[in-house]
Amino acid sequence: MFTRRLRLGAGLSVLALAGALLGACGSGGSDSGGGGSASAVQDALTKGGTITVWAWEPTLKDVVKSFEKKYPKVHVKLVNAGTGNDEYTALQNSIKAGSGVPDVAQVEYYALPQFALTKSLTDLSSYGASDLDGTFSTGPWNSVHSGDGIYGLPMDSGPMALFYNKTVYDKYGLTVPKTWDEFLADAKKLHKANPKAYITNDIGDAGFTTSLIWQAGGQPFQTDGTKVKIDLADAGTTKAATMWQKLISEKLVAPTGSWSDEWYQGLANGTIASLVTGAWMPANLESGAAAAKGEWRVAPMPQYDSGSNDTAENGGSSLAVPDASKNKALAYAFLKYADVDDGVQIRVDGGAFPATTAELQSSEFQDKKFPYFGGQQVNKVLAQSADDVVDGWTYLPFQVYANSIFNDTVGKAYTSSTTLQQGLKNWQSKLVSYGNDQGFSVSSD
Amino acid sequence: MSATIPFLRSKPRSGTPLEPRRSVTLTLLCGLVLLYSLVPLLWLVLNATKTQPDLFSSFGLWFGDHFSLWDNVKTTFTYDNGIFLRWLGNTVLYVVVGAGGATLLATLAGYALAKFEFAGRRTVIAVVIGAVAVPGTALAMPTFLLFSKLGLTNTPWAIIIPSLVSPFGLYLMWTFARQAIPDEIQEAARMDGASEIRIFFQICLPLLAPGVVTVLLFTMVATWNNYFLPLIMLKDPHWYPLTLGLNAWNQQASTAGGEAIFNLVITGSLVTILPLIVAFLFLQRFWQSGLAAGGVKA
Numbered sequence: 001m002f003t004r005r006l007r008l009g010a011g012l013s014v015l016a017l018a019g020a021l022l023g024a025c026g027s028g029g030s031d032s033g034g035g036g037s038a039s040a041v042q043d044a045l046t047k048g049g050t051i052t053v054w055a056w057e058p059t060l061k062d063v064v065k066s067f068e069k070k071y072p073k074v075h076v077k078l079v080n081a082g083t084g085n086d087e088y089t090a091l092q093n094s095i096k097a098g099s100g101v102p103d104v105a106q107v108e109y110y111a112l113p114q115f116a117l118t119k120s121l122t123d124l125s126s127y128g129a130s131d132l133d134g135t136f137s138t139g140p141w142n143s144v145h146s147g148d149g150i151y152g153l154p155m156d157s158g159p160m161a162l163f164y165n166k167t168v169y170d171k172y173g174l175t176v177p178k179t180w181d182e183f184l185a186d187a188k189k190l191h192k193a194n195p196k197a198y199i200t201n202d203i204g205d206a207g208f209t210t211s212l213i214w215q216a217g218g219q220p221f222q223t224d225g226t227k228v229k230i231d232l233a234d235a236g237t238t239k240a241a242t243m244w245q246k247l248i249s250e251k252l253v254a255p256t257g258s259w260s261d262e263w264y265q266g267l268a269n270g271t272i273a274s275l276v277t278g279a280w281m282p283a284n285l286e287s288g289a290a291a292a293k294g295e296w297r298v299a300p301m302p303q304y305d306s307g308s309n310d311t312a313e314n315g316g317s318s319l320a321v322p323d324a325s326k327n328k329a330l331a332y333a334f335l336k337y338a339d340v341d342d343g344v345q346i347r348v349d350g351g352a353f354p355a356t357t358a359e360l361q362s363s364e365f366q367d368k369k370f371p372y373f374g375g376q377q378v379n380k381v382l383a384q385s386a387d388d389v390v391d392g393w394t395y396l397p398f399q400v401y402a403n404s405i406f407n408d409t410v411g412k413a414y415t416s417s418t419t420l421q422q423g424l425k426n427w428q429s430k431l432v433s434y435g436n437d438q439g440f441s442v443s444s445d
Numbered sequence: 446m447s448a449t450i451p452f453l454r455s456k457p458r459s460g461t462p463l464e465p466r467r468s469v470t471l472t473l474l475c476g477l478v479l480l481y482s483l484v485p486l487l488w489l490v491l492n493a494t495k496t497q498p499d500l501f502s503s504f505g506l507w508f509g510d511h512f513s514l515w516d517n518v519k520t521t522f523t524y525d526n527g528i529f530l531r532w533l534g535n536t537v538l539y540v541v542v543g544a545g546g547a548t549l550l551a552t553l554a555g556y557a558l559a560k561f562e563f564a565g566r567r568t569v570i571a572v573v574i575g576a577v578a579v580p581g582t583a584l585a586m587p588t589f590l591l592f593s594k595l596g597l598t599n600t601p602w603a604i605i606i607p608s609l610v611s612p613f614g615l616y617l618m619w620t621f622a623r624q625a626i627p628d629e630i631q632e633a634a635r636m637d638g639a640s641e642i643r644i645f646f647q648i649c650l651p652l653l654a655p656g657v658v659t660v661l662l663f664t665m666v667a668t669w670n671n672y673f674l675p676l677i678m679l680k681d682p683h684w685y686p687l688t689l690g691l692n693a694w695n696q697q698a699s700t701a702g703g704e705a706i707f708n709l710v711i712t713g714s715l716v717t718i719l720p721l722i723v724a725f726l727f728l729q730r731f732w733q734s735g736l737a738a739g740g741v742k743a
Contacts, residue, residue, distance in 0.1 A: 351702055
C-alpha cells in the first residue's frame, strides 16, 4: 500500500525487529502497568494525566478535543509520527532505545501481529477488551487478536467494494461486473475502445494481492506461537493468482502506482475507470479526484463464482498500547473512547469508515447520501461488504518485512515474463528463509 | 582592468585572453546544462500558480485555467493553523544556530590547525579528513540511539547539535587558512603585542572571509535541506523543519481519509527554496571575490 516508502523503512525495521526479538527475552520483570482492570481505567480517567498518541488518521484531532473536554484532567498529545511504515520504524526505534515510546500508536492490521508477537504491545484483555466481543465487525476484530491476546482496538476498517466511474462505464457500454470474469471482459472492451483507458491500475501492491487471496478463501499464512506455515500455492491463492494473471498478461491494468499523483489524475480524468478497494476510499476520492464529482458509484466486489457474496478487508488500522507505556490504563481509556464510545461517531462525521457494528448498522449511517457519488447511499454497499468478509485470514508475524520485498518478487510479474504464481513462489522462499533467520520455525508445505 | 580594455579594443583580434573564441559545441553544452537546471525550477513556479484540479488537467510547463498563486500562498501559510510558518521558523532556527555555529567552529578549528603547532595536530587532521568520508546518513542511527539515551530526541537540540559538526567545513577552512594567512602577519601582530584573540578576530578573520562565506553557504544549504536526521530524531510536528513538514503534507494524499493537497506541497516547496536563492544572490559577491583572490595568489 505504501510502496514508495517501503525500502528504507524495511531496512531499519529489519534491524529493529531483530533487536525487539532479542530484547523481548530480557525484559520480563519491568511490567509496571500489567494486569490492568476496568476499574483501573475508570480511576485513571478521574485522576487525569498526560498521554502521547502517535497516529496519522486525520479525524483523531476532533476526537482528542472532545475527549479532553469530557475529561478535563486528561491531556492528550497527538503526534503524527509518520504514515504507515515511517511510524513503525520510529516506533521500533523508540522501543529499542527505551525512550520516547508513545502511550498509544496507530497500527495497521497487517502490521499488528509483528508488534504483538515481539511483545511490544500490551495485551488489552484484562483492561476490558475481552468484553467487547460483537462490538466490531468480524474482520477487524479477528485482526487484533494474536494467540490468546487482544493487542489493539479496531479503529477503522476497509471491507472491499467496486468503485467505478459511471460516466466512463456508460460511455463505453460496460456493465457493472458482478464476477471477475465480467470484470475481465469489461477490461478488454474498455481498453480496446480507448487504449489510454484502463479498468483499474496495479503495479504490484502487497495489500491488494493479499486481499484478493483473502477473498478467494486462501489462507497462505498460518501462525501458532513461533511456528509459521507459509503456503502461497494453496487453492485460494492459486485461484486469485490465475484470475489476476489474465489481466496482467493482456496488459489490461494501468501501470500506475496507487497513491501517486498520476493515480489521482487517472481517477479524476477517467483513464482509471474503477478500483476494487477498501471502504475508506470515498474520502480520498472526494479530496484527490474532486473534478470527477458526481461520476463515481459503488457496487459490490466482483465475485469468483457467480451468486456468491465473498469479500475481504483491505487496509484499516487499530489503536494499540505499546508495552513500554507508563500510563496504560489511561491509554486504554482513550482507545475505548476513540474506537468504541463517542469517538466513533465523531470520526464517521469526519469521513472515516467505522469498524463498530452499531455504527455500521445504524440507519443514519446507511441512509447517508453522498453528493460525490451522485447521491448514492454508498454506505449500504460498504456495510454489507463488512458482513461478507471471508473468515480465517491471518497475516504473517513479519508482514511489514514481507510487504517490503513484495515488489522484488511478485512485482516481477508486472514487468517481465514471470507469472504471478512464480512470483508468489519466490516470495514464499524468501519469507521462509527470513522467518527462520528471525527465530521462527517456518515450514512451507 | 578597465583601463586596459580601450587599449585592447584598438586592435581587435579573436583568440586573445579577454575575448576568447566562441565555441558552438561548448555553448550548446552549457545551454543544455542550463536548461536541465532551470526547467524543474520553471515547472515549480508555473505549477505553484495552479489549483489542485488544474494540476491534473493542464499541461505541466504552462499555466492552468486559473491563476491561483496568491490563494495557494495564503492557504499554505494558513492551512492547519498556520503550521507552515512554524516549520519555516524552525528551519531558520536550525540554520542560524546550526549552520552559523558550524561555520564558527570550523573557522576556529581550521585556523588553529593551520596556524599553530601542537602535539597531535597531524592526528587531528587525519581524523577530520577521515570523517569527511563518512556520510552523515550512516551516523544517523548511532546518533539517534545516543541522543535518546540523553533524552534529547524530539527536541531542537537533536537537530542543532549534530549540525554543529562539519568535518568538510573544517577541512576547507584548514586549507584556506594555510594559504590565506601569511605567517609574517601573525608574527608582526604578536611583536606589536596583540593578543591571540585579537589577532584572530581583527587580522585573520577578514582574510578568511571568503572561506567563511563558502563554508557558511555549504552548511546553510546542508542544514536547510536536511531531511534524514530530523526524520529520525523528531516525531513532534511542532519541531519539524520544512523538509519534513512538506513530506508530511505530501504523505497526506497516500493515506486512507487523508486530504490530498498537492497544490500546497508545490507552493510550499517554492516558498522553501526562495530564501536559499536569496542567500546565494547576496553571498555570491563574497564568494566570487574569494575565488578570484585565490586565483591570483596561486
